Amino acid sequence: MPAPKFFVIARVVGRDRAMALSSRQALRVVTKESMANFGSMGKWKERLVHLCGVSATEPHGDSYYWGEDLDGEPDTLWGLEGYTHPIGFFIDHISSDIFKREMALVDKDELLKHQQGLGSPDYDLHHYDKESGWLKRDDDPDRDCKTSYVAIHHFWATSEKNRTDVLGALSAFAADARNEQPRGVQSCLVLRE
Numbered sequence: 001m002p003a004p005k006f007f008v009i010a011r012v013v014g015r016d017r018a019m020a021l022s023s024r025q026a027l028r029v030v031t032k033e034s035m036a037n038f039g040s041m042g043k044w045k046e047r048l049v050h051l052c053g054v055s056a057t058e059p060h061g062d063s064y065y066w067g068e069d070l071d072g073e074p075d076t077l078w079g080l081e082g083y084t085h086p087i088g089f090f091i092d093h094i095s096s097d098i099f100k101r102e103m104a105l106v107d108k109d110e111l112l113k114h115q116q117g118l119g120s121p122d123y124d125l126h127h128y129d130k131e132s133g134w135l136k137r138d139d140d141p142d143r144d145c146k147t148s149y150v151a152i153h154h155f156w157a158t159s160e161k162n163r164t165d166v167l168g169a170l171s172a173f174a175a176d177a178r179n180e181q182p183r184g185v186q187s188c189l190v191l192r193e
Contacts, residue, residue, distance in 0.1 A: 005062060005130040006086045007191050009152060010079040013113045013122040014044060043109045044077065047102045054098040055081065060088025063135055065150060075113065078152065082135070086127070094118075128191035131167050133174035135187050148186055167192055 048066050055064040063082035068074070083089050093099060103118060112122040136143040155170070157163035170190045177185040 003085055003129075006083045006089065007128045007130060007189075008079070008081045008083075008089055009126050009128065009191075010077075010081065011124040012077040012079070013073075013124075014075040014077065014111055015113045016075055043105075043111055047106055047111070048077075050098055050102050054096050055093065058083075058088055058092045058096070060085045060092055062088075067150070070149075078150075080150070080152070082130075089127075126193070128193055131190040131192045132171035133187075133189040134178060135189055137178065137183075137186075140183065140186060142186065145186070150187075163192075 052064050052066065055061045060083045061081075062084050063080070065081075066077060066079040069076040069078060081089065081093075083093075106112065107116040110116060112120050114120065114122050142148070155166050157166050167190065174188040174190050177188045
């Protein structure tokens with residue numbers, strides 16, 4: 001049985017005004033082409049473009065989405081990174097020369113709020129396995145859109161049975177959303193710890 005896809009949800013707290021937002025923006029896929037529409041995040045934009053670029057070349061890399069917070073934390077970034085195997089994140093991604101270079105520049109420019117370095121509490125990463133759902137539909141003409149909104153909802157259960165029930169209900173929601181007509185949900189992914 002193959003291993004489930006592995007995902008990292010990251011929350012990164014930037015120093016005050018490090019992103020200098022000109023307007024509220026959504027979590028967006030960052031590429032060189034989308035930079036003009038990404039807001040004015042200053043140095044963070046430069047870091048993210050290179051990190052997203054190297055992620056596209058990683059053998060275990062599957063998806064890479066980064067963008068600005070919409071819920072009142074204007075100096076916070078959120079990311080969703082997907083890998084076909086955990087080794088893609090724990091070995092391939094963080095050991096690449098581009099990752100090391102960009103992280104050194106984050107530290108040099110003091111882009112984190114409280115403490116610089118990979119051990120900073122300003123990096124809040126959680127690791128998940130894919131339970132169900134999808135990131136893209138082949139029949140979606142906007143499947144590679146660079147301006148989509150992303151919502152991340154966390155659910156906790158008080159017992160293993162409740163956990164199974166919650167995952168089942170969310171998986172059913174993802175299946176229903178995939179078949180919805182007209183299309184309203186572009187992506188619906190259910191992850192589990």
